[in-house]
Amino acid sequence: MAHALPHLDARTVGELSFWRRYIFSQDHKVIGIQYALTSMAMAVLGGVLALFIRLQLGWPGRSWPLLGRLFPGGMPEGQMSQAFYLAAVTMHGTIMIFFVLTTLLTGGFGNFLIPLMIGARDMAFPFLNMLSYWLYPPAIVILLASFFVSGGAAGGGWTAYPPLSALPQAAPGSGLGQTLWLVALAVLIVAFLFGSLNYITTVLQLRTRGMSMLRLPLTVWALFVTAILSLLAFPVLLAAAIMLLFDRLGGTSFFVPAGLLVGTTPVDHAGGDPLLWQHLFWFLGHPEVYVLILPPMGMVSDILANNARKPIFGYRFMVGSMVAIAFLSFLVWGHHMYTSGMHPLLGTAFMTTTLVIAVPSAIKTFNWLATLWRGKIRFTSAMLFALGFLSLFVTGGLTGIVLAQPPVDIYFHDTFFVVAHFHFVMASAAIFAAFAGTYYWFPKMFGRMLDERLGRWHFWLTFAGIYATFFPMHYAGFMGMMRRIYSPQLYAHLQGLAPLNVFVSLAAFVLFAAQSIFLYNFFRSLFRGPRAERNPWGATTLEWTAPSPPPHGNWGPALPVVQRWAYEYSPPNAAQDFLPQTAPAAVPVGREPGALGGDGERRR
Amino acid sequence: MALGLLVAGAVVATLIARHRWWLPPLASLQGRPVDRLFLVTLAIISAAFMLVQGLLALFVWLYRDRGQRASYWHEHRALELTYTIVPAVVMTGLTVAAAGLWARIHSAPPPGALVVEVRAEQFGWKARYPGPDGRFGRIDPRLFSPRQNPFALDPADPAGQDDLVLDISTSAALHLVVNRPVEVRLRAKDVVHSFFVPAFRVKQDAVPGMVTRTWFTPSRTGTYEIACAELCGPLHYIMRGRIVVQTQEEFDAWLAAQVRP
Ligand code: HEM
Ligand SMILES: [Cu+2]
Ligand SMILES: [Cu+2]
Numbered sequence: 001m002a003h004a005l006p007h008l009d010a011r012t013v014g015e016l017s018f019w020r021r022y023i024f025s026q027d028h029k030v031i032g033i034q035y036a037l038t039s040m041a042m043a044v045l046g047g048v049l050a051l052f053i054r055l056q057l058g059w060p061g062r063s064w065p066l067l068g069r070l071f072p073g074g075m076p077e078g079q080m081s082q083a084f085y086l087a088a089v090t091m092h093g094t095i096m097i098f099f100v101l102t103t104l105l106t107g108g109f110g111n112f113l114i115p116l117m118i119g120a121r122d123m124a125f126p127f128l129n130m131l132s133y134w135l136y137p138p139a140i141v142i143l144l145a146s147f148f149v150s151g152g153a154a155g156g157g158w159t160a161y162p163p164l165s166a167l168p169q170a171a172p173g174s175g176l177g178q179t180l181w182l183v184a185l186a187v188l189i190v191a192f193l194f195g196s197l198n199y200i201t202t203v204l205q206l207r208t209r210g211m212s213m214l215r216l217p218l219t220v221w222a223l224f225v226t227a228i229l230s231l232l233a234f235p236v237l238l239a240a241a242i243m244l245l246f247d248r249l250g251g252t253s254f255f256v257p258a259g260l261l262v263g264t265t266p267v268d269h270a271g272g273d274p275l276l277w278q279h280l281f282w283f284l285g286h287p288e289v290y291v292l293i294l295p296p297m298g299m300v301s302d303i304l305a306n307n308a309r310k311p312i313f314g315y316r317f318m319v320g321s322m323v324a325i326a327f328l329s330f331l332v333w334g335h336h337m338y339t340s341g342m343h344p345l346l347g348t349a350f351m352t353t354t355l356v357i358a359v360p361s362a363i364k365t366f367n368w369l370a371t372l373w374r375g376k377i378r379f380t381s382a383m384l385f386a387l388g389f390l391s392l393f394v395t396g397g398l399t400g401i402v403l404a405q406p407p408v409d410i411y412f413h414d415t416f417f418v419v420a421h422f423h424f425v426m427a428s429a430a431i432f433a434a435f436a437g438t439y440y441w442f443p444k445m446f447g448r449m450l451d452e453r454l455g456r457w458h459f460w461l462t463f464a465g466i467y468a469t470f471f472p473m474h475y476a477g478f479m480g481m482m483r484r485i486y487s488p489q490l491y492a493h494l495q496g497l498a499p500l501n502v503f504v505s506l507a508a509f510v511l512f513a514a515q516s517i518f519l520y521n522f523f524r525s526l527f528r529g530p531r532a533e534r535n536p537w538g539a540t541t542l543e544w545t546a547p548s549p550p551p552h553g554n555w556g557p558a559l560p561v562v563q564r565w566a567y568e569y570s571p572p573n574a575a576q577d578f579l580p581q582t583a584p585a586a587v588p589v590g591r592e593p594g595a596l597g598g599d600g601e602r603r604r
Numbered sequence: 605m606a607l608g609l610l611v612a613g614a615v616v617a618t619l620i621a622r623h624r625w626w627l628p629p630l631a632s633l634q635g636r637p638v639d640r641l642f643l644v645t646l647a648i649i650s651a652a653f654m655l656v657q658g659l660l661a662l663f664v665w666l667y668r669d670r671g672q673r674a675s676y677w678h679e680h681r682a683l684e685l686t687y688t689i690v691p692a693v694v695m696t697g698l699t700v701a702a703a704g705l706w707a708r709i710h711s712a713p714p715p716g717a718l719v720v721e722v723r724a725e726q727f728g729w730k731a732r733y734p735g736p737d738g739r740f741g742r743i744d745p746r747l748f749s750p751r752q753n754p755f756a757l758d759p760a761d762p763a764g765q766d767d768l769v770l771d772i773s774t775s776a777a778l779h780l781v782v783n784r785p786v787e788v789r790l791r792a793k794d795v796v797h798s799f800f801v802p803a804f805r806v807k808q809d810a811v812p813g814m815v816t817r818t819w820f821t822p823s824r825t826g827t828y829e830i831a832c833a834e835l836c837g838p839l840h841y842i843m844r845g846r847i848v849v850q851t852q853e854e855f856d857a858w859l860a861a862q863v864r865p
Contacts, residue, residue, distance in 0.1 A: 257813025
């Protein structure tokens, strides 16, 4: 299984030009970092859009002259236009889900970690890997270009339900902006497919000697299962997006029925079905939320075990529940459609599968708790964020149980309760895991340490900020405040919500501002951070046996050989509180971790 | 510690919200079991919330690094089965309860139910009553005219001659009878909308090309609001409608006054 890739010969790498090394690189680590940095930039953009949303919801109708001067298109006279508000909502969701979390977790962490954690020198298809990254910036350009076309960016929500998204005359944002949105998504999906193929093949084919599937760290398991999910789910959205493009540009009618009138003008389509899109969209949409939460689950498992100095509890149940979740996630999409007009029996069926999926989620949660039990918890920044992930995931997962029951979901569907639910369980939880992963693997990525004190500040402000921002949204949902409304002021049943919305908006601003601590820490440490050792956290997995940062090809001439599972923390009768996966069974314990890093390792 | 604060904060916030930010007062019969199911679920998840966040806080506190050695303990079949089976049982209970209620909500409306059609459009609602003959006339979108024929009725169909069409976003309201079931048939003229009446716990999408249905029984007289719950364009947020629930006598009198001369 272990084989050396010829182009990765360490000696020739030094001769690669700057462009081939850092820009059009085929090295999985460089590609991972490219994905991560690009995603970070997109996260800032997505965050700014969220601030626009909160600005409007906190103070509807208020005029902001300064912003009016900066964004004369979206905020004429300083007052946000309705079309711009919806564009902000749509692009915020689209960017955060597809262009930040998916790219960061699978493209960033997946690329960087998979080969290093399985003892491979690179991905199975490095060229395809490079291509995968280089489809991402064009997708961004296409997406962002839509802000500058007539009608502005797409305004139909990240779910893009037709006919609104199919008929250019239906809304300003349904014009060219919507077309660009679809094209950008299609391009990005191709990138995801390249990536997924690569991850699956790599995990199956390139594991080093001794690395059986049941010795894989949970991070790798998670990324592997995620890749399978993506590979099966994204093509469906790709097909749907192309069909919608045909409806828009080619005169087909997949999603548009006969007899529609926009304003007073008849629509020239017949024979389509708007619900078809909803089924296709959510067939991807629900697995997609697990694409965004499985990698965090894996990363958090490893970080918890490492910082509690304890083996992960219930490794087999963890793997099993991950596979179960992935499988079930293809069978629950209809829980987004209880009120859509699909047959009520389908509602019953989808409720059943949805409540079934809560069980493996509960298993994982309790396994994490059991991992902490009688551990020796070290509060590194990475650990704080991992613990934060647990708290957020639980809070959000529980509200899913409310939404899963169709009679109750009738009321809560498309209200802020749903917004609160998925911001906890998916958005915030995944971001926390990404922060945990960044604090944890930064030393390996860049060979320098992040500042732990700043990390703690960052954690506490973010944790408080998240709860302050999203928890009150449940109450807005209780009152029945609909999603995606420009202003709640007109409705009798929403009177009295204003203070809550102001509070949420203020909290969101604080939350956003707190992220500057992270950005400062990140970029400062990149250049000034103290040098990282090979294994600063006393971790067991293979990436920590490579130098920090690992050279091209990751290890010297010989690859590490795996002797045990990934969770040998605090084994009895050992002097040291961890045994790397490479530690030979017979080796007297207590030797330097560096000395255990593979056989005959040399630094170039 | 902080997680303890969090649990306390969540409880306090919920108590405050109970008074200020809660479900709007209920005004329909089938909303009662819905609210009950919601409250039961809320109780369950609140308990689970406190349990899990509490355990998390406790473990983080108890097992912080004080120089102890972590225990090497990573498998316990009985424990794992417990927390597989207990949630599974709870979920099964909820599934059964919710499935029954869902089936009732989607059962056929009782005989004698009022039947109205509501049509959603960018950005308002129109309603149609079948008139004295009790039958809705045919619709032909090609005959639409904003003033003369806003519901696009086909004049060739005699069943449509007496249909009563109202603009329930501006001039009129959807009149319903207290304690009398009503079936609402929903159409959409342009894009997907959603007929949401918070006080009745009713929400049903109006989908172009389909007629979707929902039925419920208003239980209190008064005026209620229809909201559009599905994003439908820039003015989605103003897409309101009005419902008036009155006694049968008041309703009959109102209806008689509407009939075209
Ligand atoms: C206990 C497990 C869960 C249950 C029972 C559950 C249930 C649901 C249900 C029924 C909805 C539809 C609500 C509606 O639109 O009316 C929903 C929405 C959503 N859920 Fe979950 N969920 C669970 C876990 C998750 C997880 C783990 C994630 C992400 C990682 C997630 C992400 C989302 C998102 C993004 C939406 C909203 C999509 C949209 O309308 O834009 N959920 N969930
Ligand atoms: Cu879902
Ligand atoms: Cu609408």
